[in-house]
Amino acid sequence: MSAGCHDGGGGGAVATAAPHIALVGAPNAGKTSIFNALTGLRGKTGNYPGVTVSRFVGACRVGPHRYVIEDLPGTYGLEAVSPDEQIVVDALDGRLEGVPRPDALLVVVDATSLRRSLGFVAQVLARRLPTCVVVTFTDELTSRQGALDVEALGPALGVPVVAVIGHRRRGITELGDRLAGWARWPVPALAPPTDLAQRDAWVESVLAFAGYRAAEQHRVTRRVDSVLLHPLWGTVVFFAVMVVFFQTLFTLAAPLQDAVAALFSWLSTLVAAHVHSRWLASLLGDALLGGVGGVLVFLPQIMLLFLLLSLLEGVGYLSRAAFLMDRVMARAGLEGRAFVALLSSFACAIPGIMATRTLPSARDRIATMMAAPLITCSARLPVYVLLIGLLVDRSARIGPFGAQGLVMFGLYLLGAVSAMVAAWGFKKLGDRRGPLVPFYLEMPPYRLPSPRSVLIAVWTSAGSFLRKCSTIIVTTTIALWLLLNLPLHSTAQMRAAGVDTGRPAAVSTYTVEHSYAAGLGRLVTPVFEPLGFDWRITVGVLSAQSAREVFVATLGQVAAAGDPADPAAALRAMTYPDGPRAGQRVFGPPTVAALLVYFAYALQCMATVGVIRRETGTWRWPALAFTYLTVTAWLMAYLARTVVSLVGG
Amino acid sequence: MIPLHPQAYPGDGNRLRWIVPAGLLGVTGPLRGAPAALAALLTDGTLAGATVEPAAVVTTLGAGRSWAADGPRIRDALHAALAEPAGWTVAADDGRAADATLRVLVRGLLDGTAGQFARSHGGGIDLVDVRDGVVTVRLRGACHGCPAARITLHQRLERQLRRQCPGLRAVVDASAGAAAGRDAP
Numbered sequence: 001m002s003a004g005c006h007d008g009g010g011g012g013a014v015a016t017a018a019p020h021i022a023l024v025g026a027p028n029a030g031k032t033s034i035f036n037a038l039t040g041l042r043g044k045t046g047n048y049p050g051v052t053v054s055r056f057v058g059a060c061r062v063g064p065h066r067y068v069i070e071d072l073p074g075t076y077g078l079e080a081v082s083p084d085e086q087i088v089v090d091a092l093d094g095r096l097e098g099v100p101r102p103d104a105l106l107v108v109v110d111a112t113s114l115r116r117s118l119g120f121v122a123q124v125l126a127r128r129l130p131t132c133v134v135v136t137f138t139d140e141l142t143s144r145q146g147a148l149d150v151e152a153l154g155p156a157l158g159v160p161v162v163a164v165i166g167h168r169r170r171g172i173t174e175l176g177d178r179l180a181g182w183a184r185w186p187v188p189a190l191a192p193p194t195d196l197a198q199r200d201a202w203v204e205s206v207l208a209f210a211g212y213r214a215a216e217q218h219r220v221t222r223r224v225d226s227v228l229l230h231p232l233w234g235t236v237v238f239f240a241v242m243v244v245f246f247q248t249l250f251t252l253a254a255p256l257q258d259a260v261a262a263l264f265s266w267l268s269t270l271v272a273a274h275v276h277s278r279w280l281a282s283l284l285g286d287a288l289l290g291g292v293g294g295v296l297v298f299l300p301q302i303m304l305l306f307l308l309l310s311l312l313e314g315v316g317y318l319s320r321a322a323f324l325m326d327r328v329m330a331r332a333g334l335e336g337r338a339f340v341a342l343l344s345s346f347a348c349a350i351p352g353i354m355a356t357r358t359l360p361s362a363r364d365r366i367a368t369m370m371a372a373p374l375i376t377c378s379a380r381l382p383v384y385v386l387l388i389g390l391l392v393d394r395s396a397r398i399g400p401f402g403a404q405g406l407v408m409f410g411l412y413l414l415g416a417v418s419a420m421v422a423a424w425g426f427k428k429l430g431d432r433r434g435p436l437v438p439f440y441l442e443m444p445p446y447r448l449p450s451p452r453s454v455l456i457a458v459w460t461s462a463g464s465f466l467r468k469c470s471t472i473i474v475t476t477t478i479a480l481w482l483l484l485n486l487p488l489h490s491t492a493q494m495r496a497a498g499v500d501t502g503r504p505a506a507v508s509t510y511t512v513e514h515s516y517a518a519g520l521g522r523l524v525t526p527v528f529e530p531l532g533f534d535w536r537i538t539v540g541v542l543s544a545q546s547a548r549e550v551f552v553a554t555l556g557q558v559a560a561a562g563d564p565a566d567p568a569a570a571l572r573a574m575t576y577p578d579g580p581r582a583g584q585r586v587f588g589p590p591t592v593a594a595l596l597v598y599f600a601y602a603l604q605c606m607a608t609v610g611v612i613r614r615e616t617g618t619w620r621w622p623a624l625a626f627t628y629l630t631v632t633a634w635l636m637a638y639l640a641r642t643v644v645s646l647v648g649g
Numbered sequence: 650m651i652p653l654h655p656q657a658y659p660g661d662g663n664r665l666r667w668i669v670p671a672g673l674l675g676v677t678g679p680l681r682g683a684p685a686a687l688a689a690l691l692t693d694g695t696l697a698g699a700t701v702e703p704a705a706v707v708t709t710l711g712a713g714r715s716w717a718a719d720g721p722r723i724r725d726a727l728h729a730a731l732a733e734p735a736g737w738t739v740a741a742d743d744g745r746a747a748d749a750t751l752r753v754l755v756r757g758l759l760d761g762t763a764g765q766f767a768r769s770h771g772g773g774i775d776l777v778d779v780r781d782g783v784v785t786v787r788l789r790g791a792c793h794g795c796p797a798a799r800i801t802l803h804q805r806l807e808r809q810l811r812r813q814c815p816g817l818r819a820v821v822d823a824s825a826g827a828a829a830g831r832d833a834p
Contacts, residue, residue, distance in 0.1 A: 151762050154761075155656050155657070155761065155762075188657070189662065189716040189720070190717070190720035191720075193724060198653075198724065198725075198728060200650065205654040208670070209668050
């Protein structure tokens with residue numbers, strides 16, 4: 001095969017002409033690396049119609065042939081107990097609108113769990129589509145004293161079998177060559193049995209024929225697990241790992257962040273020096289560089305978060321964490337699968353809420369969905385970093401750890417604990433106890449993650465963050481900029497109000513103070529007054545309702561208007577303009593603490609609301625989630641402010 | 650339940666080779682008498698006949714039957730019959746039947762994976778003879794004289810063959826005039 005696999009772009013023409021080949025298999029069987037190897041990383045991500053299960057489609061070219069490869073969601077069976085499995089079943093039967101029935105199937109099976117996987121193969125072969133079985137991790141099977149004769153497996157199953165070691169790209173060429181003959185792949189004369197006892201006998205017989213010897217428990221894995229899965233030591237290690245995780249997030253990202261910030265302040269000086277129209281300069285300098293730039297500063301931290309997450313996942317630690325947390329989850333009345341969903345919420349609540357599809361119990365799904373927005377998602381990261389910077393000095397240390405990292409760790413812990421409590425509450429609120437469904441948590445042996453897949457994870461997350469910045473955040477920022485700079489004031493008006501029109505800072509301060517945004521902020525301020533939020537913070541909090549990062553952009557704009565050269569200092573020095581606290585610092589510890597806690601609880605993400613609506617099929621649950629989270633946010637913020645005021649004097 | 654799975658019969662779509670644990674039935678040869686469940690299918694014409702091999706049962710479909718429609722019933726019957734190994738009786742076997750089985754299996758492998766491998770390396774393997782459990786082949790093209798050919802014969806042909814035919818005694822390369830795998834277990 002010429003290694004020429006290219007992306008299909010829009011793929012309309014390709015999709016109709018090229019055969020449609022679907023990848024099916026259990027989660028972690030190596031499906032995605034095969035998909036990436038075949039399509040050359042140029043897969044297109046979308047959604048299946050009507051549901052939010054991600055859909056991956058890519059084009060592959062082998063010599064003169066072209067194929068459309070579809071990576072179906074990972075499943076352990078085709079019995080369709082969870083919505084994810086339903087997608088696979090519907091896709092195989094051609095019942096999904098806009099998704100053609102596949103012409104042929106590639107079933108990916110992990111050689112180290114072949115016994116379980118063959119049950120799945122039996123179900124797939126019963127579909128009577130041209131099928132090729134792709135065996136992965138044969139290298140690992142051998143290194144763990146297992147054995148499998150891949151050549152005997154083909155005749156035993158009655159279909160072509162190819163061994164592929166995805167991360168080393170071994171076998172990919174052979175697989176590509178195999179694809180060419182897809183129309184001639186034999187379909188067994190007699191499908192494997194559907195009766196469970198007969199299917200077990202079939203699996204047993206096929207395994208014996210292929211000389212299968214199960215892999216021994218990985219020796220390193222077993223030793224390491226005896227510590228990491230230990231009820232006491234495992235928990236200690238888990239918290240240690242988490243502390244180090246957040247320390248790294250701060251210390252490693254800081255220099256990169258400074259570099260990005262320096263870039264934007266250099267750009268601001270360029271704008272100030274070369275753009276002479278006051279309006280354009282303000283739009284470019286305050287709104288785009290001050291606002292969007294202020295959010296982009298957090299790109300290194302977002303990338304680092306995903307780098308660390310995908311490293312932990314790739315090594316196999318995340319499933320151990322899930323196992324450890326299963327006990328804790330049981331206290332909340334949830335199963336370990338719910339933890340996996342909550343775990344993905346650390347990246348973003350949306351995949352977390354979508355991951356609840358693996359939960360067969362509807363009540364567990366609701367409870368998990370109501371809890372997921374409380375988990376600290378990556379959108380909160382910029383807000384937290386900014387506010388923690390105002391609260392704690394960068395050089396402050398507690399013991400060997402930086403204080404900033406510890407506060408961050410505390411906020412993540414707060415989110416996690418609150419999520420547990422919420423899940424427990426919603427589980428209690430629900431009706432009677434449903435049937436207990438067995439929970440299957442795969443404990444993969446420790447593996448060195450392939451740099452490729454780690455880089456892809458980082459790249460994808462950076463891409464979606466940049467997309468968010470360039471769309472929703474830019475739009476909201478410009479809208480806010482307009483609100484902050486309108487109505488127009490004539491020089492005469494300002495002179496009459498006693499403004500020194502010769503000083504640009506005085507002019508912009510006056511403009512902002514008398515803008516529509518200020519009017520709106522002041523209107524809503526009574527609600528947030530007890531939390532210590534002035535109208536500027538209120539505008540920020542309101543604007544963050546579209547996406548949390550906008551808060552940073554708003555404060556960036558307000559601060560840039562005050563002192564374009566050093567916005568951070570401007571924020572620090574900001575005082576209450578009027579009211580009972582007039583003259584005091586706005587961003588004192590009580591207000592910052594209240595803000596942090598408010599952001600920890602509030603559901604400020606319209607995308608999450610939308611996903612809950614789609615997943616539950618009614619507006620009832622998103623409305624409830626929004627209300628309870630906003631009310632809790634206000635109450636907890638008030639509590640935080642009171643406590644910090646008392647402690648801090 | 651006895652482990653059981655069907656495999657394609659090389660060159661004959663009307664037959665299936667059901668792999669069973671080696672030595673389970675204790676006899677080999679054309680089936681004469683079988684436990685009730687299987688005998689019923691032979692009587693009603695679902696099956697035209699069956700042959701017992703050392704590690705398999707080969708069934709032949711009756712006229713107008715199909716694996717898709719009748720296969721599941723045949724599987725049920727085999728499962729029931731395999732639970733009573735004592736109920737299986739076969740016609741006398743003079744050893745030629747075993748060689749015939751071996752011949753079919755070798756052809757299957759040479760048309761399939763083993764042959765493909767040789768062809769992809771610019772060579773080929775021809776079947777010369779099967780007699781008394783000894784398979785004689787001739788290597789040609791690039792395979793002839795290739796030091797790796799012995800490994801190919803041993804790994805790809807002999808090992809796969811022995812899986813299905815425990816009665817296999819050796820695979821011999823006629824071109825070298827020496828046994829390729831007499832030292833094999």
